[in-house]
Amino acid sequence: MLRRLFAVALAAVALLLVPVVPAQASGAKPHVLVFTKAADPKQEHTATSTDVNLLQMFGRRYGFEVDATDSAASFTRPTLDKYDVVLWLNNYGDVLDAKQQRAFAAWMSRGGGYVGVHGASRAERHWKYYHDLVGAFEVTGEGQPTTARTVAVDTDQSPARYAPEQLEDHDDQWYHFDRDVAKRKGFDVLATIDGGLNDSTLPVAWCHKFEGGRAWYTSMGHSSKNFEDGDFEKLLRSGIWWAAGIKSQPMVNVSDSTPSWPYGLTFLAWIAAVAAGGALAVVRLNRRERLA
Known part of the structure; x- marks a missing residue:
């Protein structure tokens, strides 16, 4: 006895060592649905399940709720209305039927927030609405080896304000697109890498207001190592916060990539x-x- x-006393003491989870100052708690469906199983990213687990961990730590599904059956009004953001992660092909497309477009028009990560620009190539929503489709890059590049972030832009000004030696798979979003009206380019041609730059993150909602996309995030990178995570959380339409202090600040140990x-x-x-x-x- x-x-x-x-043993119970020791367990209680151990609980004291668990770091306090910072919540948003306003008490707002965005609800995020991570959507991972790929129409062709051969095109699924092997890292996706790990990425989802990391996103859920970030949510517990920074004060937003994350659900995940690979089922398009979630694209109904009652289900979508539970969420502030739908995050498309490494999707491929035609993943929604016509009814589900209409439900998603209607949800966006009611103020929904879209976040697309990496392979999300390889989905719904036959749906003009989605093409305009994400901004551009990937044309080359998928299947290519990753390389380390320095990413320049425009922190003067509200959706990237709390991210670092540079992601140094960021190892990722770099996409090229069918459109140059930098030349498209209404788009804000948030992050770029050296394009390698005539001093050009290649956009790797951007956002825009879209038909009543907000859309934020990054071509980065190919591997789980990217999600473990505190600076990339900070940029992504900035995007989730912006897409959710939260006006108060976001779930990210300039000094939270590596949390300090709270005990003396x-x-x-x-x-x-x-x-x-x-x-x-x-x-x-x-x-x-x-x-x-």
Whole structure:
């Protein structure tokens, strides 16, 4: 009995070591649906399931709720109206039928927020609405090896304001597109890499207001390592915040890539002493039981 009580006491002490999860200052809690369907299983990204787990972990840590599905059956008004943002992650091909397309477009017109990541620009190539929503379709890059590039971020733009000015040596798979969003009216380019031709730059993240809603896309995010990169994660969270239409302080700030350890040495020494004292008590208890 005493041993069980001691184990419970140690578990309670261990809970004290769990870092406090920062929530948004306003108490607003965006709800995000991550949509991962690929029409061709051979085109599925192997990292997608891990990416979803990481997004859900980010949500728990930074104060937004994340659900995930690979089923287009979620594209109905009752389901979509539960969410502030639908994040399309590494999709491919025709993933919605006509009724589901109408439901999604109607949700966007009611103020919905679209976030597209990497392969999301390879979906719904026959649907003009989606082409205009995402801004451009991938034409080359998928299947190519990753390379490390420096990404320049325009932090003067509201949807990237809380991201770092550069993502140095960011290793990713770089897409080229059928449209130059930098030349499209209403689009804000948020991040670029050196395009390699005549001092050109290649947009890798952008956003725009679209038919009553907001759309934010990045071609980055090919592998789970990208989602583990604090700077990329910060840029992505900035996009989710903007797409959700939240006017208050976002779930990201300029110094949160690496969280500081919230406990001082005095507190840790106290924890060590409690653990040592408990261990000694167990030893004494065992001796008494043997003598008895």
